[in-house]
Amino acid sequence: MTELPKGAVWVRLPRFIGDGIMISQSLEPLRQTGVPLVAWGPAKVVELYRGSNAFDGVQADEPAGRSLGVLARTLRRARAAAVISFARSLRPLLAGLVAGVPLRLGWKEGGGWLLATHHHLWWQTNLHHMDRYDGLLRKAYPHLPTDVPPCRFRPRPEAEAIADELLRSRQLDSGFVVLALGGNEWNKRMESGPWIDLIHRLEADGLPAILLGHGPDDQQLADELQAGTNGTVNLVGALSLAETSALLGLARGMVGNDSALVHLAGAVGCPLVAVFGPTRTEWSAPRGPAVRIIQRKDLPCLPCAVHGCAVPGHPCMREVPVDQIWQALQEVLRPAPSLPGGSHA
Secondary structure, eight states, X not given: OOOOOTTOEEEEOOSOHHHHHHHHHHTHHHHTTTOOEEEEEOHHHHGGGTTSSSOSEEEEOOTTOOOHHHHHHHHHHTTOSEEEETTSOSHHHHHHHHHTOSEEEEESGGGHHHHOSEEEOSTTOOSOHHHHHHHHHHHHOTTOOSSOOOOOOOOOHHHHHHHHHHHHHTTOTTOOEEEEOOOSSGGGOOOHHHHHHHHXXXXXXXXXXXXXXXXXHHHHHHHHHHHHSSXXXXXXXXXXXXXXXXXXXXXXXXXXXXXHHHHHHHHHTOOEEEEXXXXXHHHHOXXXXXXXXXXXXXXXXXXXXXXXXXXXXXXXXXXXXXXXXXXXXXXXXXXXXXXXXXXXX
């Protein structure tokens, strides 16, 4: 196991991968100062960052659990210079206090102001999540440079090599478009009809489609799409997050539901069309010059930001304007990359 840097800033990431990606992007001003950063949190989240250009080390939660003693001992052994609890949890702040970490950043709500040396409001701030993260960061580091664009995320080299080899084995070095089928709630997912329409349009343009996702629901949908189209490559559940990010870095573009993968696509610089339903896009949509957000503007129920849907037919995701998605995709598609070699520039 790679030794963690001493005197680093420990960044506590939440269990939601999309939030973790936005947090990582928000750290760029601090990253440019040269301070070492450690990604700390659930194993499935921090594994994405192992060996990447985003963090100098990763620490997954230990199998023994997230007891206060375990957290404090972890920080003390590493002589952490700071703890930033972006995860809206008090436990990392309390562990930092017990471990004697001198700088502790967290959210004011719920008693965080008692444990943090620097705190900021979360729920009372009507800003994009990345702007909230930046606001918290600048409470402790007020002299950080401003208007710093996020650095393009690059996973560990092993993941890039796996993505290159996968594409060569599939003879997909002439360009492809990723369709990300998943979403952490049923009401954030498009059904098969719009996807099949998009795949047929891609086929007519000579662009292969690669299906990505995770879990049985995504696999079932991928099987339906393969049955209704020709030449679609199903990679649902086949890649790790790091390998997925490497694959996205080589794609011509991506269309995806509101999910972790649209944030990952934005982070690696993949031209992106993200289809949103109930979510407040002004809070959590991915950002970037080659990002287009599709969301119905003619429905008075949006944005509802709820986990279900009381509107018959769930029109925000079941009556998606495919023509609008296709037009947006044409706007962001970039020239096909060359493989192999320096394909991850």
